[in-house]
Amino acid sequence: MRSWNGPEVPRLPGHGPLPRLWDTPSRSLVEARPLAIANLYVCGITPYDATHLGHAATYLAYDTLVRLWRDAGYDVTYVQNVTDVDDPLLERATATGVDWRDLAASQIELFRGDMQSLGIIPPDHYLAVTELIPSIVGAVERLVESGIAYTVGTDVYFDSAAAAAASPWHLGQESRLDRDTMLVLSAERGGDPGTPGKRDPLDPVLWRGERPGEPSWPGGDLGQGRPGWHIECSVIAQDFMDVPLTVQGGGHDLVFPHHEFTAGHTAALTGRDHAALYSHAGLVAYRGEKMSKSLGNLVLVSQLTGAGVDPRAIRLALLAQHYRSDWEWTDAVLDAGIARLHAWAEWASRPSAGTPLLTDLRDALARDLDAPAALAVVDAAVLAGAGPATGDLAAIQALLGVRLVE
Numbered sequence: 001m002r003s004w005n006g007p008e009v010p011r012l013p014g015h016g017p018l019p020r021l022w023d024t025p026s027r028s029l030v031e032a033r034p035l036a037i038a039n040l041y042v043c044g045i046t047p048y049d050a051t052h053l054g055h056a057a058t059y060l061a062y063d064t065l066v067r068l069w070r071d072a073g074y075d076v077t078y079v080q081n082v083t084d085v086d087d088p089l090l091e092r093a094t095a096t097g098v099d100w101r102d103l104a105a106s107q108i109e110l111f112r113g114d115m116q117s118l119g120i121i122p123p124d125h126y127l128a129v130t131e132l133i134p135s136i137v138g139a140v141e142r143l144v145e146s147g148i149a150y151t152v153g154t155d156v157y158f159d160s161a162a163a164a165a166a167s168p169w170h171l172g173q174e175s176r177l178d179r180d181t182m183l184v185l186s187a188e189r190g191g192d193p194g195t196p197g198k199r200d201p202l203d204p205v206l207w208r209g210e211r212p213g214e215p216s217w218p219g220g221d222l223g224q225g226r227p228g229w230h231i232e233c234s235v236i237a238q239d240f241m242d243v244p245l246t247v248q249g250g251g252h253d254l255v256f257p258h259h260e261f262t263a264g265h266t267a268a269l270t271g272r273d274h275a276a277l278y279s280h281a282g283l284v285a286y287r288g289e290k291m292s293k294s295l296g297n298l299v300l301v302s303q304l305t306g307a308g309v310d311p312r313a314i315r316l317a318l319l320a321q322h323y324r325s326d327w328e329w330t331d332a333v334l335d336a337g338i339a340r341l342h343a344w345a346e347w348a349s350r351p352s353a354g355t356p357l358l359t360d361l362r363d364a365l366a367r368d369l370d371a372p373a374a375l376a377v378v379d380a381a382v383l384a385g386a387g388p389a390t391g392d393l394a395a396i397q398a399l400l401g402v403r404l405v406e
């Protein structure tokens with residue numbers, strides 16, 4: 001599937017340090033060191049409603065990671081999916097009388113526009129789940145053959161206990177959550193712990209047998225149906241990159257069950273870990289609640305740019321929050337981004353002077369993508385009065401993605 005046009009990223013002199021990122025399973029900062037190529041998978045959107053600033057903040061965090069790897073001298077393979085067939089999408093399509101394919105296509109197009117206007121580096125492989133069905137079917141068939149999957153009616157489930165016995169993964173390896181918490185989160189986030197007949201209430205569906213009125217695909221031995229959520233990302237990652245991935249990323253609402261079982265599926269299929277590092281971004285609230293489609297309290301990038309806000313100001317507003325924090329979008333956050341862009345642009349027009357910022361910017365961002373600290377480095381130079389040193393504007397463009405002069 002087509003992604004979007006990437007921004008221009010200047011090459012900087014020398015190389016920056018490798019970034020250290022907070023790793024969810026080990027609960028520590030871990031160097032994101034590629035084996036050869038940096039392999040990054042970030043879970044994409046379910047395109048049933050407009051993309052919002054919460055998404056933008058997540059993809060901006062991993063855009064920063066890609067910039068840092070490239071600056072450290074590594075080639076990057078970046079893969080992102082679109083979950084273009086899923087319960088919420090189908091429910092929304094039914095409720096609005098729009099064909100689910102048209103709904104998905106329109107929302108994916110909005111997402112592309114938002115990502116491009118924010119200067120987010122596109123994935124090298126941008127994949128709709130519906131493009132990968134045969135590969136997913138093959139993976140589920142292999143799990144059935146190896147006794148790590150079982151059927152309940154026309155559905156196929158992942159056997160967590162069998163996978164733990166046969167692979168380096170065990171339930172809780174990625175999330176480090178206790179069982180009671182897992183049961184609550186499973187029910188809240190797309191799982192079906194109450195379905196009778198499962199060997200473990202937490203076992204996730206791998207292949208959902210055809211239901212009347214729902215789209216379905218040929219599933220070979222599995223029968224007509226559609227894939228479960230976690231197996232999609234596991235298979236797409238394996239099809240385009242070597243595992244263990246350097247980093248698996250996403251919003252922290254994906255810690256469980258999504259990334260737990262993505263890890264389990266990959267381990268069961270390959271005998272290897274899914275990722276060396278699991279990174280999770282914070283969630284964005286608006287008017288006191290998590291910004292989400294279901295709550296209807298969205299602020300959209302396209303709304304803001306449509307109202308005349310410079311996308312660079314939105315980018316600076318997002319970068320002013322640490323990616324792992326949960327934070328709230330307010331008018332004051334946007335106003336600060338607009339004011340910062342204004343001040344930086346004025347500084348950029350001053351005659352060249354000052355001490356180069358490159359080392360300080362690289363060091364700030366390498367410490368768990370600390371964009372607020374990187375902004376503070378530039379703010380200090382702006383306040384100091386002299387103009388940018390030679391190379392500063394390229395460094396800001398390459399590392400922070402903000403181009404200050406034409």
Ligand code: ZN
Nearest residue numbers: 043044233258
């Ligand atoms: Zn995913």
